[in-house]
Amino acid sequence: MSRPYRIAMVAACPFPYPRGTPVRILRMAEALVARGNEVHVVTYHHGDMNEPTPFPVHRIADVKTYRKLSPGPTYQKLLLIDPMLARKLRTVVREHDIDLIHAHHYEGLLVAAAARRATKHPIVYDAHTLLESELPFYKLGLPASWKRGIGRRIDGWLPRKAEHVIAVTDRIRSHLVRYAGLSPDHVSKVQNGVESAHFAAAMNGTRWRDDSAERRVVYAGNLSAYQGIELLLHAFAGACKQRRDLKLVLVTGSRFDAYQELARALGIRDRIEIVQGGFERLPEEFGRAHLAVNPRTECDGIPQKLLNYMAAGLPVLSFAGSAKNIDHGRNGWIVKDHDIPGFATAILHLLARPKLAAELGARARALVLEKSTWEQTAINTEAVYEKVLAARAGGTAGNRNAGGGR
CATH class of the missing domain: 3.40.50.2000 (Glycogen Phosphorylase B;)
Known part of the structure; x- marks a missing residue:
């Protein structure tokens, strides 16, 4: 990498916590810090508070009515917890001279997009899955076909809010290029590591x-x-x-x-x-x-x-x-x-x-x-950061779609 980066990493989930999304965030952040970067994780009020981290963790204020540890959206998260997280993210970005925002999963991207209205920082979106296939499994009081359709629309719209997308698999990358209209140059595969x-x-x-x-x-x-x-x-x-x-x-x-x-x-x-x-x-x-x-x-x-x-x-x-x-x-x-x-x-x-x-x-x-090493995950992630920040410094647009528009 050309220089160390200062990253605000958005974890719209319990953190740390032993399941897929929090694990990817934790291990990626650890590997980035080990390579000399400065990472600030911005997250919810709960998680495994006893697990030490080599980076600062910035939490929203405690919400005593919300202790959910399992994955999936809820109306309380979307209407209360995530807006609180967006406010916390804006504070962290301003106070720590952040270079860019790395948002994990869809709720993290929603939070980053809301915060970016005030900060104007570039966003890297880390796509762990596609909502068209995942959303129907969650209990939201809607028919499964509705949830699948809503997920499909979000898959095609929300990733375009980021300057660059990191996909954990080729399948996600190909889907976003084909159906969300993202330029192949602005979607990179960065796979998980393992300990x-x-x-x-x-x-x-x-x-x-x-x-x-x-x-x-x-x-x-x-x-x-x-x-x-x-x-x-x-x-x-x-x-x-x-x-x-x-x-x-x-x-x-x-x-x-x-x-x-x-x-x-x-x-x-x-x-x-x-x-x-x-x-x-x-x-x-x-x-x-x-x-x-x-x-x-x-x-x-x-x-x-x-x-x-x-x-x-x-x-x-x-x-x-x-x-x-x-x-x-x-x-x-x-x-x-x-x-x-x-x-x-x-x-x-x-x-x-x-x-x-x-x-x-x-x-x-x-x-x-x-x-599958977390060090290689960090190296590949740094390459994305460098590309996004070089484009910003050169005055070029970020995540253009295949047709050239946002």
Whole structure:
């Protein structure tokens, strides 16, 4: 990079917190600071307050009626929390001589666009997903078709508010170029990294010892509806009909209440272990697991859990819609979306073939060791900053669409 940058990073979410968006923000900010940049994270009033950060975190005033940790928009967030965040962002930008605003996810971009009316700073938008596919999973009191349509319109309009867009996958990048009319020169792919050293301990676990009394299938992440937990429970129940030694381990910060009735009806509640834990607990649980599962069927971004599984050397079974970075039969196993019997069969297939499973896991870890580091994420992000600020200094417009207009 030509010089260190002063960045206001917008986290319209609990922060820090062990799920996809907050994790990307935290690790990206840490890597940018490690390379000499100055990062100020501007965020909500809540999160994991005990996790230290090597950068300042600026929070809005406490809102005692809002403690939601799960993802997704709410009317309280949009009408109260996010306007408070925009005011905080304006203050941070003015007081710390910020170079540019890096806004994560759609609510972060809304906040940045509102604040920019007063500050005029350039915005880099970090697109983690597309709302057309994600919004229907959230309970907003609207029909799913309406939510999908609203998401499609936002996907085509809001990213144009930024000078440059960072997309976490090629799929998001291609969609924004094609359907939002963004110039390819103003949309860059910057993939997530993963803490490979943290997960190295999982390689010394007990997963392939012959004396293991059970075969542990692990899922690590939140239990929101879009994660496909119901599909997983049905598939696991199907596998349990063939093997009596299976255990489904859910490592999560979420409550299992919404799925208790289904698990009992399927006759598998006694086969499910709930491990309340976050990032620090993952190597231990991954080291004891024989198979990792990713039951999400729609994901335009890349599930961080997938990279974590791969870094731990676990064989990964995933539905196709979220199987980013997986080459079927080489570094993981893919099943057609919503194919519950196929997912159950794949669980049995991989558990019955420990040599194949171990080979899949080893190749998966090798891939992320080579290509998925947070330092590389920071380097690629700095290149975007340099491009945006050079364009601003030269007096050129930022995020032009393919036709040349904003």
